[in-house]
Amino acid sequence: MPEAALRPGLGDARTLLVLWYVRKSTYWVFGLGLTIAALVYRADTIDLGSGSPSQIWGELHSPLAGVAVALLLRLFTAGAGLLIAYPLACAYEVGLEPRTNTGRTIGILLDRYKVMRAYRALRWTHHVRLHAIRRLGPAGARLAHLDPILDVANITLLTTAAVALVIAGSTH
Numbered sequence: 001m002p003e004a005a006l007r008p009g010l011g012d013a014r015t016l017l018v019l020w021y022v023r024k025s026t027y028w029v030f031g032l033g034l035t036i037a038a039l040v041y042r043a044d045t046i047d048l049g050s051g052s053p054s055q056i057w058g059e060l061h062s063p064l065a066g067v068a069v070a071l072l073l074r075l076f077t078a079g080a081g082l083l084i085a086y087p088l089a090c091a092y093e094v095g096l097e098p099r100t101n102t103g104r105t106i107g108i109l110l111d112r113y114k115v116m117r118a119y120r121a122l123r124w125t126h127h128v129r130l131h132a133i134r135r136l137g138p139a140g141a142r143l144a145h146l147d148p149i150l151d152v153a154n155i156t157l158l159t160t161a162a163v164a165l166v167i168a169g170s171t172h
Helices: 010-040 053-060 065-091 104-123 126-136 138-144 146-170
Strands: none
Touching: 010 065, 010 126, 010 138, 010 146, 065 104, 104 126, 126 138, 138 146
């Protein structure tokens, strides 16, 4: 039941979809960052073996900004996905007997974290997202148009990045 992975109302469905599209955008942002880095710096133009870390950072920070942004967005969406799954994880009760062992407090927290991760993974699935889109009505239908657009952008920019990296690596 996909609806079991969504809280009631429109807010959770909207939040889930916005996070999903931001998460999905990290691929094209990463591909664009790699492409820019490969085009700006060919393999023979940077000597990372010499210089202080601040000089190396000064050489690399601009072209690799897209890669850094993509990684930060990915970390943000992973954390935010856990946070919005927390209420579902807290409501999850299976009727098991309570822990009574010595490390029960940390065990309870780790179990809750595992349930949160499971809900986050479940919420990223196609069927749950489709249910969220349907719940939002016309606004959800408009948001659904982003999926194929992002698919094309992701494939195009990751392929472009691979080609640019091969070209940059082969020019000496």
